[in-house]
Amino acid sequence: MQPLKGITVVTLEHAIAAPFATRQLADLGARVVKIERPCVGDFARGYDERVRGLASHFVWTNRSKESLTLDVKHEEAQKILMRLILEEADVLVQNLAPGAAARLGLSYEALSKVKPGLIVCDISGYGSDGPYRDKKAYDLLIQSEAGFVSVTGTPDTPCKAGPSIADIAAGMYAYTNILAALVHRQQTGQGQRIDVSMLESLTEWMGNPLYYAFDGAAPPPRTGASHATIYPYGPFPAGDDKTVMLGLQNEREWKVFCDKVLLQPALAGEERFSSNARRSAGRAELSALIIEAFSTLSAEQVAGRLEQAGIANAQVNTMGQVWAHPQLKARERWREVATPAGPIPALLPPGSWQHGAPRMDAVPALGQHTDAILGHYGYSAERIAQLRAEGVV
DSSP states (O other), X not given: OOTTTTXXXXXXXXXXXXXXXXXXXXXXXXXXXXXXXXXXXXXXXXXXXXXXXXXXXXXXXXXXXXXXXXXXXXXXXXXXXXXXXXXXXXXXXXXXXXXXXXXXTOSHHHHTTTOTTOEEEEEESSOSSSTTTTSOOOHHHHHHHTTTGGGXXXXXXXXXXXXXXXXXXXXXXXXXXXXXXXXXXXXXXXXXXXXXXXXXXXXXXXXXXXXXXGGGOOOOOOOTTSOSXXXXXXXXXXXXXXXXXXXXXXXXXXXXXXXXXXXXXXXXXXXXXXXXXXXXXXXXXXXXXXXXXXXTSOHHHHHHHHHHHTOEEEOOOOHHHHHTOHHHHHTTOEEEEOOTTOOEEEEOOSSOOSSSOOOOOOOOOTTTTHXXXXXXXXXXXXXXXXXXXXXXX
16 A cells, blocks of 8 residues: 555655655655756765765665656746646755745745645755755755764763765655645645744754753763763773663662673672763763773673673664665565666665555656656657757756
């Protein structure tokens, strides 16, 4: 079962936030028509060539879509786009530069007058108004503005997250808001405008450190891969120079850790480590004790003790190890999708699917569906060739 089958999404998108949102709509069965610039396409197509000549970001966020090339500044292309939106679209998504969609006549205010049931989702860095409206917004910049970078990294060096979490956060909120808007339309017949900003999306994810620093209190310190306020919680070296990741959450686990893992049960009763706050304050001293206890053990032996004691632990996996992760393999989470460079593995969307499977169709080549879409609107092969020669498509 594909719950969004019959829903058409037209998207003027690039990079990550909007493509990530619309790919998930496609996973649910929606028809997603991606508008791309002729000859160039979504600039994320050129980020790298890591997937058999294709860009890793693009492969990740664009399966199951149709690619239609249009120079939306050209009058004929605007006619085609407007016909597609007004005749077929249930949802319009765009993350163009601020104000660009409105200049093309694609604002909710303009479109809703002729199609009141249309849902329009605008994704931007800072939102459609306010003093930052026209400010350029890339993932690193939003991670910085939202305070994420200030609490991430080491005491000496602030760091960004490896993945594009500001884009991902905005994409997730666009996705969920569109689903809610579709339910609202089903109940009322009314479309609506959705305004998603990367800053607001990532700031929501910053709720814990924000409240930790509430009313002028000191923010959580940067502690690398360790937890800023819970200890021991983070990476510890074993005797074979490998790293073990572990985490304690309560006093019961602390006592078990001392007894079964460190083999120092008396340590649990010492006043200096008698609460999480004291352990966190004395983490330098406690870290030295833990490292000394692990120094004669391999990482595998440490992990074995942790498992037997019921203490949470994990490997610090490389990307290669994640591709081969035994849990993902056991749960059969990998599928195969087609691309212009041949089939590649792709992870099933998170969640279980009781009634059928999610849609996982091909990653499109640039303009792959242009002829078919224009043919549907009555354009002949000769006229399509002419439009292509003129740079319209």
